[in-house]
Amino acid sequence: MQHPTEEQLILHYYGEAEEAVELEEHLARCGECAARNEGLQRIMAAADTFPIPERGENYGARVWQRLLPQLERRRLFSRSWFPLPRWTSVGAMALLLVVAFLAGRLWHVTVERRGEAVPLEVRDRILMVAVADHLDRLHRVLTELVNTDGNGTIDITNQQQWAHDLLLANRIYRQAAVRDGERAIAGVLDELEPILMEVEHAPSSLPSGELREICRRIDSHDLLFKIWVLSSQARQREKSSAGDRVRRTL
Amino acid sequence: MNRMEGMDAATVARARAGDSDAFRALVERHSRSIFRLAYRMTGNEHDAEDVVQETFLRAYRRLNRFESRSDFGTWLYRIAINCALDLTRGRRKHQEHHDSTQQEESVELRTLAAKDPPQDRLVFGVEVQQKVASALAEMSCNERAAFVLRHYQELSIQEVARALGLRTSATKHSIFRAVRKLRRQLQSVVE
Numbered sequence: 316m317q318h319p320t321e322e323q324l325i326l327h328y329y330g331e332a333e334e335a336v337e338l339e340e341h342l343a344r345c346g347e348c349a350a351r352n353e354g355l356q357r358i359m360a361a362a363d364t365f366p367i368p369e370r371g372e373n374y375g376a377r378v379w380q381r382l383l384p385q386l387e388r389r390r391l392f393s394r395s396w397f398p399l400p401r402w403t404s405v406g407a408m409a410l411l412l413v414v415a416f417l418a419g420r421l422w423h424v425t426v427e428r429r430g431e432a433v434p435l436e437v438r439d440r441i442l443m444v445a446v447a448d449h450l451d452r453l454h455r456v457l458t459e460l461v462n463t464d465g466n467g468t469i470d471i472t473n474q475q476q477w478a479h480d481l482l483l484a485n486r487i488y489r490q491a492a493v494r495d496g497e498r499a500i501a502g503v504l505d506e507l508e509p510i511l512m513e514v515e516h517a518p519s520s521l522p523s524g525e526l527r528e529i530c531r532r533i534d535s536h537d538l539l540f541k542i543w544v545l546s547s548q549a550r551q552r553e554k555s556s557a558g559d560r561v562r563r564t565l
Numbered sequence: 566m567n568r569m570e571g572m573d574a575a576t577v578a579r580a581r582a583g584d585s586d587a588f589r590a591l592v593e594r595h596s597r598s599i600f601r602l603a604y605r606m607t608g609n610e611h612d613a614e615d616v617v618q619e620t621f622l623r624a625y626r627r628l629n630r631f632e633s634r635s636d637f638g639t640w641l642y643r644i645a646i647n648c649a650l651d652l653t654r655g656r657r658k659h660q661e662h663h664d665s666t667q668q669e670e671s672v673e674l675r676t677l678a679a680k681d682p683p684q685d686r687l688v689f690g691v692e693v694q695q696k697v698a699s700a701l702a703e704m705s706c707n708e709r710a711a712f713v714l715r716h717y718q719e720l721s722i723q724e725v726a727r728a729l730g731l732r733t734s735a736t737k738h739s740i741f742r743a744v745r746k747l748r749r750q751l752q753s754v755v756e
Contacts, residue, residue, distance in 0.1 A: 326737070357755045364694050
């Protein structure tokens with residue numbers, strides 16, 4: 316064997332050289348290469364001294380505690396994603412649409428006659444609560460879709476009904492957001508609309524390949540993450556608005 | 566399949582069925598190794614903690630796509646590396662946007678690397694650590710990811726390639742370049 320290259324020595328160090336036996340024999344015979352190899356081993360050993368801050372035995376439990384509120388907010392752990400009776404879900408959705416409609420009107424009116432009818436912070440609070448609820452519902456439905464597993468055809472009847480209901484609310488919010496210059500919200504709702512339409516108009520028994528394609532699009536646009544961020548921001552704005560109001564009252 | 570992988574496979578199956586305790590067990594089992602990986606990738610604790618959080622959130626979202634014949638730990642590494650790279654690249658874009666003069670690499674790595682060279686032989690180890698930190702900071706994203714996974718997390722080159730979505734040859738070359746940078750930094754103090 317000829318003198319090994321640096322690359323061969325690196326692979327040998329990691330136990331991944333193809334010609335390990337020949338290389339060992341060569342190193343045993345060739346002092347120059349043996350010295351190069353020892354130099355490399357010292358470099359690699361030095362890399363191991365890179366300090367890592369200690370994390371105790373209960374670190375995993377602490378990570379879980381920090382993670383839990385986010386997971387709960389996303390309602391990732393409901394054994395059934397729609398545990399309420401159907402009539403309750405429909406009722407909730409109807410209420411949501413009423414709120415959405417009112418919020419849209421309030422939003423619109425305030426933009427047209429800013430400062431006259433509805434105080435800005437009240438409008439903002441109502442709207443942010445409604446938007447955050449809408450986003451949470453969207454998140455739940457999309458998470459349900461993304462986590463649906465199976466081969467052959469998959470029954471998505473429930474998700475379709477929810478997509479149908481959410482689509483109406485989504486349009487109202489998107490239009491209101493455009494009117495009020497809430498570009499981030501409008502942008503994400505705009506991205507969601509074709510997905511919701513696709514789910515709504517898909518066959519109830521959807522081939523798994525088509526479902527995977529929808530999931531891929533949800534994932535590739537990071538829609539779940541965007542919804543979660545917007546929802547958090549909306550709730551934060553709602554809280555800030557409430558805080559301001561309390562401070563002014565005091 | 567080793568014992569850990571066997572335990573993971575059963576736990577992942579339960580987590581996929583909606584058992585939150587099972588997912589909790591996975592989080593608790595893998596958090597420390599993900600933190601170590603994240604710290605080596607980002608070079609600072611705050612970012613590493615963010616990467617750990619985001620890794621498990623993404624992992625849960627994608628749990629149904631995890632192939633049960635794969636190693637769950639390796640699958641998590643892949644997610645963590647992507648989170649770390651997203652963070653690094655996001656920061657780079659942000660810095661470019663603000664025309665910042667700061668370096669793109671982690672503050673702590675740079676700080677560690679920039680400390681005055683120790684005069685005393687007793688603190689020789691610190692100097693070596695500084696040099697390693699400098700070398701890691703100097704590596705490109707792919708070089709650092711490949712080196713960290715191979716050297717510290719002890720994945721095979723083939724596993725590293727799979728985790729990074731690279732060809733094996735490209736992975737090898739990333740590792741070679743990383744080791745060369747390491748050698749350049751350490752030559753004066755180690756060899």
